Amino acid sequence: MMKKQSELYMEISTPVDFNFVECLVHLGRSSQENLYRVQNARVTKVLKLNNELVLFHMTPVKGALRLAFPLGAPTATNSELVRAYVEDWFDLQTDLQDFYAMAQIDSLLSTLVQQYRGLRVIGVPDLFEALVWAVMGQQINLTFAYTLKKRFVESYGESLIYEEERYWTFPSPEKIALLSVTDLRALQLTGRKAEYILGIALAMTNGTLSKEQLLQEQDMERSLLEIRGIGAWSANYVMMKCLHSQTAFPLADVGLHNALKVQLNMERKPTQVEITKFAEKWRGWEAYATFYLWRSLL
Numbered sequence: 001m002m003k004k005q006s007e008l009y010m011e012i013s014t015p016v017d018f019n020f021v022e023c024l025v026h027l028g029r030s031s032q033e034n035l036y037r038v039q040n041a042r043v044t045k046v047l048k049l050n051n052e053l054v055l056f057h058m059t060p061v062k063g064a065l066r067l068a069f070p071l072g073a074p075t076a077t078n079s080e081l082v083r084a085y086v087e088d089w090f091d092l093q094t095d096l097q098d099f100y101a102m103a104q105i106d107s108l109l110s111t112l113v114q115q116y117r118g119l120r121v122i123g124v125p126d127l128f129e130a131l132v133w134a135v136m137g138q139q140i141n142l143t144f145a146y147t148l149k150k151r152f153v154e155s156y157g158e159s160l161i162y163e164e165e166r167y168w169t170f171p172s173p174e175k176i177a178l179l180s181v182t183d184l185r186a187l188q189l190t191g192r193k194a195e196y197i198l199g200i201a202l203a204m205t206n207g208t209l210s211k212e213q214l215l216q217e218q219d220m221e222r223s224l225l226e227i228r229g230i231g232a233w234s235a236n237y238v239m240m241k242c243l244h245s246q247t248a249f250p251l252a253d254v255g256l257h258n259a260l261k262v263q264l265n266m267e268r269k270p271t272q273v274e275i276t277k278f279a280e281k282w283r284g285w286e287a288y289a290t291f292y293l294w295r296s297l298l
Helices: 020-027 076-089 098-105 111-115 127-136 142-156 180-187 191-205 210-215 221-226 233-242 254-263 272-282 286-295
Strands: 003-005 008-011 036-039 042-049 054-061 066-071 157-163 165-168
Touching: 008 076, 008 210, 020 054, 036 165, 042 076, 042 157, 042 165, 042 233, 054 076, 054 157, 066 076, 098 111, 098 157, 111 286, 127 191, 127 233, 165 191, 165 272, 180 191, 210 221, 221 233, 254 286, 272 286
Parallel strands: none
Antiparallel strands: 003 008, 008 066, 036 042, 042 054, 054 066, 157 165
16 A cells, blocks of 8 residues: 555556456446446445445556545555455456457457457456346346346445545345335335345345355356346356356347347347357357457447
């Protein structure tokens, strides 16, 4: 931790294959996003860590991301938690050399990796947030999913104001576990989705579900499918965005289908059987292949 012009900061090394500008394209895809703010190539976010709200700005510098703490330095413990969160958020620990070697000789991916090289799978490090987002997004369009998330966050998250802007944290499972189906239905969630979210919150609150437990499972997908409300698409989404499974493959994803339709110049969307055939060449890197195809739609 260093001091510069009365603003404390830290730097996190980034891999050679890292393109912050490309990552910002994904982060800036919705004007309704309220868990961070992107402005002039700077990301501002607040995290709740050990009962402390920690606000930070993130900007790229050569070979690193610089995190500045305009409200004062967090504790040493919380500084390391912020570092771990950012490394997780931008998947900085994954070596992409094998992915690029595969993609460069793949007829579908070769152009995409040239255009978007350095893009990382932008994750959702918090398991509760990832599961809730997956449930909210089931069978609705992305715009309405963001609307639901915004209402959820602003109803039950915590916030602080900095330079006349309000920054929000995602609600804790402990807080959501105390709510009722009626409370969540008031946000325009369906009764079934409200039940699913309450069940997930209760499981995380009582300790029967955690990110640490899932990461130790030999079959993460099977464990996720045992959670009420989590189907194959949701399980693979969470594996991809939260658990860093490179083989996660949300086969039924509409965005994936649309991207493949465009890339293959088809008049119809490909079938799941056809997609499975295409994906044989991506084995071991299905998550990154999917993420780069999603990027092609932005």
